[in-house]
Amino acid sequence: MLNEFLLNLLFILVGIFLQHLWSEKTGHHQNKIVIGIASAITITLCIPFPLESSFVEDLKLIPYIIGGLYGGIVTSTILFIVIVVVFTFFYGVTDTYITFLIMYGVLGLVCGFMSPTFLNSNISKKLETMVYVTIVFTIFLFVFTNKEEIITIHTIMMLFSPTVAIFVVGYIFESIRETISLRQKIIKTEKSEVVSQLAASVSHEVRNPLTVTRGFLQLVLESDTIEKEKRDEYIKLAIDELDTASNIINDYLTFAKPAPAYWELLDIGIHLKHIEDIIFSYANMNSVVIESDLVTCVIQGNKQQFQQCFLNITKNCIEAMPDGGTLNIYTSILNKHVLIEISDTGIGMSQEQINRIGEPYFSTKEKGTGLGMMVVFSIIKGMKGSISIESKQGVGTKFTIKFPIAVPR
Structure with a gap:
């Protein structure tokens, strides 16, 4: 029984x-x-x-x-x-x-x-x-x-x-x-919390292109010796950044009915060089020198998200050097993957701070929201990549991002 x-x-x-x-x-x-x-x-x-x-x-x-x-x-x-x-x-x-x-x-x-x-x-x-x-x-x-x-x-x-x-x-x-x-x-x-975080994130992301635009316009306004060709280039970059801000706002407005991100083949060398040009004025304003060594390599991803991701990282690196320094952007190819190393000579972080990078509302900056790095982690994961962080206080920080190569070199 x-x-x-x-x-x-x-x-x-x-x-x-x-x-x-x-x-x-x-x-x-x-x-x-x-x-x-x-x-x-x-x-x-x-x-x-x-x-x-x-x-x-x-x-x-x-x-x-x-x-x-x-x-x-x-x-x-x-x-x-x-x-x-x-x-x-x-x-x-x-x-x-x-x-x-x-x-x-x-x-x-x-x-x-x-x-x-x-x-x-x-x-x-x-x-x-x-x-x-x-x-x-x-x-x-x-x-x-x-x-x-x-x-x-x-x-x-x-x-x-x-x-x-x-x-x-x-x-x-x-x-x-x-x-x-x-x-x-x-x-x-959580959905309500996400809306709140998203609003703060959009504010953070829009601030990036506006800051870059302000830098270019300030250069054009304060310098009378800039060649016309260079002036036109700065104005064009400022307009492009305003378009980026507009696209971010549009993404926020269409968040309720998200569409699949458009993926395309991205040349790492070309796009990182474009990001370098964008942050040049902001780095110049903060007495930061940019050094780069870029290889030609193609990955698969979304152009706007890629740009947004690396603008966040490089901007954070520049802001981590309040007394000036050097921003290094180095790329290499390893086992069918491309490695992108971005390092600074700034204030650095403790291991506890490194462990919390990517958490909402955690930031090493006084007025930071922490949402920028959260977006970075999300974009890299979405593009099937990985990110690691090494840092030492008083020495600097290095971000290593790895993406699978879409087209062999």
Whole structure:
């Protein structure tokens, strides 16, 4: 009997977990149709494995009670039909068949009509209801189906076993439901937090091209000796940066309905040289010298995101050298990957600070938001790359970014 009891209990628990797994995937944890289907399948599995020498044929009453209480009168009616059909198929019409129909019919009606009040109760009240219904039904089942050959020890066990079983099953059922509900609330909270972070991030990202634009315009305004060709180049770069700011704002406005990023082949040498030209004025304003050694290599990615990523890194490096210094941009090829090393001779970071780089709102700058590096990590990951950071306080910091090569050199 113990083997069949445990097998019945296993069917019930597996049914509950599968139901909640589906609920977690879809977000509908109170779907009565799913509860009904799961209960019907569990009942069908329990009936062919009866408990020997017991007035309780099997544990089908547990999914039947749970299905009725959570699903309502319609679900109870459907489950009653399932019980009758499956039981008749396996055992036919027995001596206690009419009693069986009446008892399970009444049980279904009771659970169905109790459902609205039950669903509005707290967990402890729900468990009490399930336990009371089960123990009353089990006693009635014993009274009306008692036979002389029933073994006493089995009778005592079966008077309490269904009650204990439904308490355990009900507790697990409610715990999982509560966990799913709590997780959905957390997801909603996180979405609100993401909107807040995104707004701050957009502000941060727009500030970059505006800062560069200001630098170029300041150079044009304050210097009367700049050649016309150079002046036109600065103005063109300023306009390009304004376009970049506009694109970032457009991305924010279309965030609610994001489209897949457009990927293209990017020449590392060309794009890093373009970034070097963009940050030149900002580096000049901060007494920073730029040294670079760039190779020609093609990777796959998004042009705007690539530019945004490395503008963030180089800008942070420049700002880490308040008394001036050297910004190095070095690229090399290693095992079908391109390595991009960006280093500065700035204030450096501790190991604890390095470990927290990329976290929202963590920054080594007084007025920093930390969102710039968070965006950097996200873009590099999206382009199937990796990033590592080495730093020593008072010496400087080196960022090593690795991307797979799209077209062999």
